[in-house]
Amino acid sequence: MVGAGPAGASAAYWLAREGHRVTIVERWTFPRDKTCGDALTPRAVLQLQDMGLQALVSELHHTEGVIVHGPTVTRRVPWPQHPTFPTFGAVARRCDLDGIVADRARQAGATLLCGHEAVQPIIERGFVRGAVVQPAKGDPFELRSTYVVVADGANSRFGRALGTF
Numbered sequence: 001m002v003g004a005g006p007a008g009a010s011a012a013y014w015l016a017r018e019g020h021r022v023t024i025v026e027r028w029t030f031p032r033d034k035t036c037g038d039a040l041t042p043r044a045v046l047q048l049q050d051m052g053l054q055a056l057v058s059e060l061h062h063t064e065g066v067i068v069h070g071p072t073v074t075r076r077v078p079w080p081q082h083p084t085f086p087t088f089g090a091v092a093r094r095c096d097l098d099g100i101v102a103d104r105a106r107q108a109g110a111t112l113l114c115g116h117e118a119v120q121p122i123i124e125r126g127f128v129r130g131a132v133v134q135p136a137k138g139d140p141f142e143l144r145s146t147y148v149v150v151a152d153g154a155n156s157r158f159g160r161a162l163g164t165f
Helices: 006-017 042-050 054-059 094-107 157-161
Strands: 023-026 061-063 065-069 074-078 089-091 111-114 116-124 127-135 141-144
Touching: 006 023, 006 094, 023 094, 023 116, 042 054, 042 089, 094 111, 116 141, 116 157
Parallel strands: 023 111
Antiparallel strands: 061 089, 065 074, 116 127, 127 141
């Protein structure tokens, strides 16, 4: 797993919970902040609840929708009604949320390597089979895996090394 943000850490949680050996490689250490990403949709709220984080969800500021600002108009858009998702979204500071979800993955059995950067994919016969990992201190090492989930965000260096954009 490359990236321990909410997407990577929640994927790691579900995989570890099902008995898979999971290692998360995260470039930063917690707590860390991100300039955007504090808004949680009802779908994200349900994901947190399903991960056993109901207490966290109950403490968050709940939202009824979003307000969209354009050059000439501002619209209030309520969350759509859905038979499965909650009727509310929430706001969670990323400097808090990221560490909480990553810790939940660790509790499920995932190994978390903070301060380690996946700097290069290991590709064999056209398949990604791991990553060269650079710790904050020390020499790089190879971390091999049957599957690699790339969840290091929109500016993914690792993903770009694989040809994505």
